[in-house]
Amino acid sequence: MTLSSAPGKVYLFGEHAVVYGEPAVPCAIERRARVEVQQRDDGRLRVNAEDLSLNGFTVEYGATADARPDVDVPESLVTAATQYVDGAIEQVREVTGAEEAGFDVTIESDIPLGAGLGSSAAVVVAAIDAATRELGVTLDRDELADRAYRTESQVQDGQASRADTFCSATGGAVRVEGDDCRSLEAPELPIVIGFDGGAGDTGQLVAGVRDLREEYDFAAHTVEAIGDVVRNGEDALADGDVEEIGRLMDFNHGLLSALGVSSRSLDTMVWAARDAGAHGAKLTGAGGGGCIVALDPTEETETALSFTPGCEDAFRAELAETGVKRVE
Ligand code: MEV
Structure with missing residues (x-):
């Protein structure tokens, strides 16, 4: 079993414009998503997200993202949690070469979903970190941020910046402009x-x-x-x-x-x-x-x-x- 956590963020400046190559400055905050991953030997992916400011649900499905679960929860909730986790696990399989790897994934988060505090980026970053480590692979921060960005970009139809995922991977205040992502010195901010x-x-x-x-x-x-x-x-x-x-x-x-x-x-x-x-x-x-x-x-x-x-x-x-x- 491997557990990783990643922080949410606020944007001091620049959301939306960052999608078109303008700079943005997000800042990581002490509200975190925790993702626990346990390898399974049947190649299946089982996602348990009981504590996502949602009504609690568990879904289970096969090794491919196409094998969609038949679950009795609103589609938007499935989208919110499982699409991002699907994408994250796809990246993990690709980067580790363990194409058939299956996992039990449990998500807990104190970042409200879809509320502008970077919940999806935190879940994706923590999921990729935990699942790669579970397979004995440690990604460096830049590779991890890049894999998380690819996941977000896929779920958001190719329209995502690197800002949320880079900030969640590195912490602190960051500056993102296109592919250029770096940490920033910031004063103490109230x-x-x-x-x-x-x-x-x-x-x-x-x-x-x-x-x-x-x-x-x-x-x-x-x-x-x-x-x-x-x-x-x-x-x-x-x-x-x-x-x-x-x-x-x-x-x-x-x-x-x-x-x-x-x-x-x-x-x-x-x-x-x-x-x-x-x-x-x-x-x-x-x-x-x-x-x-x-x-x-x-x-x-x-x-x-x-x-x-x-x-x-x-x-x-x-x-x-x-x-x-x-x-x-
Ligand atoms: C969403 O948290 C921030 C947006 O700029 C989209 C993105 O950067 O991917 C709206």
């Missing part, structure tokens, strides 16, 4: 998260931005403007200027909103954070519902969010210095 209890469909939201970008030049310019915000954000991070980082996060939220990926509850939480005196606030991840990230060293934003209609949970998040790791 991160507060508001969660509306909902989720967005990353594939659909990414496709929506793609369509807008193709239809309107000004939407393409909006994507480029996000890139400019990110470049300014990098300077503010290097200077440790938390107020400026916050101002740029506000700007970034406005541009994402113009691209149609915010929602009423995300906007409401963003304004509640700003009214409470946060340095800045924006949605994080694909949007459509889920989480916002705000910067506030005081308790005000967390308190205000906990009284904001539509906000289900408000909590402070620590930067996760360590990315994926084996849990003994």
Whole structure:
């Protein structure tokens, strides 16, 4: 049996635009997915995901991804957990050459699914790490991040950046621009998260931005403007200027909103954070519902969010210095 865990993340800047080659700065947070893997000798894959903020389900299916289970849970839940795990195990079989390897996979996560905190990347990264180690193979971080990226990209119809998976693999704050992924020095950031209890469909939201970008030049310019915000954000991070980082996060939220990926509850939480005196606030991840990230060293934003209609949970998040790791 092998157990690995990997952190979720928030985007300080640059989601969506990163899909089109602009830079982005995600930052790993101490909310982790844990994936336990045990090799089976019958070549089957059995996924047990009882604790994914879902209603708990177990599915079992054959060695190939085509052998879909006949399970009595909504398709979206099967998609959320098993497509990513399928993809991760496919990568494991390919990279280790153990084409017929079967596994029992148990997933536990304290990252809400589809809420902008990188749940799928954390599950995929931890699953690949645990399953390769279970077969006696240790991948280096870059190979692991690359295999996890391929998995996400496949599930998201080829429209994924390396940002979520690289951040989850390495931990800390990172900068991603196309294939160039590296760690960044970041000041201590007073991160507060508001969660509306909902989720967005990353594939659909990414496709929506793609369509807008193709239809309107000004939407393409909006994507480029996000890139400019990110470049300014990098300077503010290097200077440790938390107020400026916050101002740029506000700007970034406005541009994402113009691209149609915010929602009423995300906007409401963003304004509640700003009214409470946060340095800045924006949605994080694909949007459509889920989480916002705000910067506030005081308790005000967390308190205000906990009284904001539509906000289900408000909590402070620590930067996760360590990315994926084996849990003994
Ligand atoms: C989703 O967490 C982030 C997006 O930029 C998609 C991606 O980078 O793959 C919306």
